[in-house]
């Protein structure tokens with residue numbers, strides 16, 4: 235059997251041999267050393283929930299079929315899975331909480347580094363949340379919106395759904411979720427409930443455990459939704475912006491600061507502060523001043539709002555350091571490889587952690603607090619400039635690879651582009667083209683990279699196939715990073731890969747919006763929390779057509795997923811009625827009950843379901859078939 239390629243990213247393929255020569259270990263070396271990976275873990279049948287264990291179920295039926303307490307494979311797999319969903323929800327919603335608390339501080343006048351950048355959006359949100367904003371001072375509106383969002387973390391009455399889940403979904407879906415008992419009332423309480431019900435000796439009915447997981451996944455949705463919308467209020471609602479992506483965005487003659495992680499609260503301020511500290515960088519010998527680049531979802535956030543170039547996505551974060559040109563990598567939360575500090579030891583690069591609850595041994599910690607954000611940002615830029623002075627020019631190898639990428643397609647930006655075709659009824663041109671078949675359906679690409687797949691390859695293969703089949707594509711997270719790096723977020727990609735009817739529609743919209751050509755082939759919707767933007771678009775279409783989400787020719791795909799957050803996102807997508815492809819075999823196959831529920835029974839219950847397919851060509855074919863089936867269901 236031929237060995238699977240690590241990546242199709244040319245910048246990474248340029249750097250990997252250099253890393254090898256220098257004896258620097260990367261994620262792919264550690265993956266190779268880890269093989270074969272534990273078969274029990276792969277199937278999800280290993281339980282470490284109590285210290286009588288670890289227990290593992292023999293998948294071949296010869297050895298133990300129950301753990302020491304009597305839990306069977308179904309219970310064990312379901313518990314392991316929903317704990318992942320709880321962790322994903324905790325991660326996203328903690329991010330959301332920080333944003334909501336900062337908005338509250340802004341409303342109360344205590345956060346001088348921040349301001350309300352999109353007042354209209356804040357008022358629209360307040361309307362949506364029934365807070366009657368008309369005539370109120372904008373700071374008062376900020377306070378009320380923040381408090382209504384924080385209510386979603388503290389409400390004790392189980393019968394009252396979370397505000398953000400209730401007001402952003404179709405009425406039919408809300409009713410269905412309430413009827414099923416999976417509508418969250420309080421994000422934190424739902425996460426705690428999952429931890430409680432999966433404690434030793436509690437919920438042992440696999441399907442019941444899974445229903446608890448669905449509620450947790452919807453708590454994840456709620457947290458990311460408020461996070462996205464309130465971030466727009468504070469930092470601006472993204473609009474299309476042309477920028478570059480891949481490691482070639484690093485500059486030899488600049489102080490390169492890579493911002494990595496997820497939360498825009500710090501990265502936005504760093505961008506502001508860096509602009510003012512250019513002269514200091516120049517004095518230190520950096521002719522081009524300071525060059526900020528992004529990695530992972532922080533990268534997506536600042537790319538969408540400021541056109542900051544994206545250096546790379548998840549799996550190649552170490553590679554940024556291996557260029558020898560990154561002076562500081564500033565990290566906040568989530569998806570930051572602990573390996574970064576070991577790689578950085580071979581260079582002059584400073585790894586700077588910023589969050590008290592996210593430190594890495596060997597990193598420099600510069601604590602970030604919202605009330606002293608500018609001071610923290612200044613300190614960070616100073617550390618980067620000092621590090622630049624120590625850069626060893628002989629070790630600099632910036633790969634000459636970068637692609638143009640058009641980012642910034644928030645739901646508002648898409649509606650704005652469409653309104654150039656029909657000002658009174660902006661969604662009409664989109665819906666007309668879906669109904670007449672020029673656009674066959676919509677696919678949302680989300681999720682990570684995973685060493686179990688060739689980096690970026692699944693995304694690209696599936697997208698090219700869907701493009702040929704006239705499917706409109708949206709992307710977030712590291713999937714968006716893939717498309718940005720590979721040039722699929724360009725007008726040229728539309729010309730090259732879109733089917734004729736899709737191309738015609740994208741060209742009509744693009745030209746009307748003054749882009750002098752088509753919209754890009756894949757629309758960059760932002761970071762992982764920004765998956766809620768795709769729901770906004772889908773709900774608007776569903777409401778206009780008078781159907782629920784599970785009737786739309788809409789699919790999702792996370793072909794290289796790995797994180798607990800991605801598990802939570804995939805699960806809420808299914809819970810909202812969206813057929814969702816995953817390209818990595820999930821760690822649930824040790825339970826027929828769990829596998830069957832998620833891939834089949836969910837369809838009857840929710841309309842959405844998981845499609846597991848590791849082969850990208852076949853995955854694309856399955857997604858096209860689902861879209862056709864949905865079209866048939868709608869009679870179009």
Ligand code: BF8
Nearest residue numbers: 531569681682711712762
């Ligand atoms: O939230 S796609 S690897 S960076 S988890 Fe992480 Fe996955 Fe990337 Fe952003 Ni999302």
Ligand code: SF4
Nearest residue numbers: 281284287289301303
């Ligand atoms: Fe084993 Fe049960 Fe303890 Fe899990 S909870 S480790 S199956 S005894």
